[in-house]
Amino acid sequence: MSETKAHKVKDIFVEGPIPPNLIATSIAKHATRTDIGAHEIFLGQVRADVRDGRLTADNRLPTTVAAIEYTTYRDMALERMTSIREEAFTRWPSMTCLHVHHSLGTIKAGELCFMVFASAPHRQGAREAVAWVVDRIKTELPIFGKEIYIDDTHQWKHNDLRDSGSSPA
Amino acid sequence: MSETKAHKVKDIFVEGPIPPNLIATSIAKHATRTDIGAHEIFLGQVRADVRDGRLTADNRLPTTVAAIEYTTYRDMALERMTSIREEAFTRWPSMTCLHVHHSLGTIKAGELCFMVFASAPHRQGAREAVAWVVDRIKTELPIFGKEIYIDDTHQWKHNDLRDSGSSPA
């Protein structure tokens, strides 16, 4: 955990889905930090939501999300993320670590695209920090998502705060 | 996920620390559940807290938690856990899965002793359910913890709700 509380610009982006092993490795690294009592982890997974698809004479045929293709304005995203990290450590000073990963490229339904992982001596700080950081990332990071459907059509995803998973509500 | 929403009595207990790989395996199993958009995971880790230790003529010498030895009244714990699970699925009907592990035996500082893992289409349900289930387990499950200190003394741990990590506050 040499990077603990370092407020330098860190790359949060991962090409492709987030492998569950990366999360296990992240967790295992914290065993040396015996001041930690609680880890809180949020994971976003791409949902196979059903959407209105192709227009026919009568109606729109339903279709299903097969994948989301994520792109970003990287420099701005990493600058915003650095500010969010700094503010999170100010708001929750007991937090010992905060790790964020977000996927770029094509992430299939069922795959993980997002991880926010906070550690703290007690659970309340970690829990609140994760919820807050997830919300801030969804609203402030310039990340774009193209929903690709099983019929090869696509549509651009956009977050609104009622939305809560990894596809629009 | 054949056990999804099954309300039968499930064993939550694991001998020894919870290996990070178990969490990765748990996560990976959910890739087939493409209705899931959000996973929320709480992990409890044993903290090397400093405590008042041996009494000398002048004062108590400080000592440090080396490990917690967990025991349980298993039949009652599993019955209570089954009720908590049922109530959680009633309160958060959109929740698709709820997985709980708790260690028994000696868990060293830095090792994981507790996991609560909820999945749902959207993040709010999963987040609220995890927080609620963690609180209920800490207050209602007959699990007992002996804090073993580095000087080989010990003291019995007890939860109060201000406490929030995996050792008393």
Added chain:
Amino acid sequence: MRVLLFGVIAEKAGSESIEVNATSMASLRETLRSRIDGFDALSYAIAVNRRIVKDDMTFAGSEEIAVLPPFAGG
């Protein structure tokens, strides 16, 4: 009847169970007090058939009775 003991209570009693003759919650508490050194200073709850019971009650003799110190899970 056999009464299950846990945690610090099992430690003080030097055993994970104890045989007692008790026909009610009140007589059980009395017996525990007389049989386990320092029992009065301990916090505990009594579970009857795996549910905590706070009121007095009489026992049929077939109940599963356990004496539980404060919980420390998580």
Added chain:
Amino acid sequence: MRVLLFGVIAEKAGSESIEVNATSMASLRETLRSRIDGFDALSYAIAVNRRIVKDDMTFAGSEEIAVLPPFAGG
């Protein structure tokens, strides 16, 4: 000046950047409208040096300018 385009806006423009002559936010918006088919129907924000700017402003010409469709991270 080169303006960066993302997501649905890059898709509509058929390119991830566009060369424009714009001295102010107002003239930039005007240019985008004339150069990108269906631009008026899109939701977007403009970032100047990686910060979203809502008010009008004049450009020195060295700014990093980006046109951002709605965010969809997470």
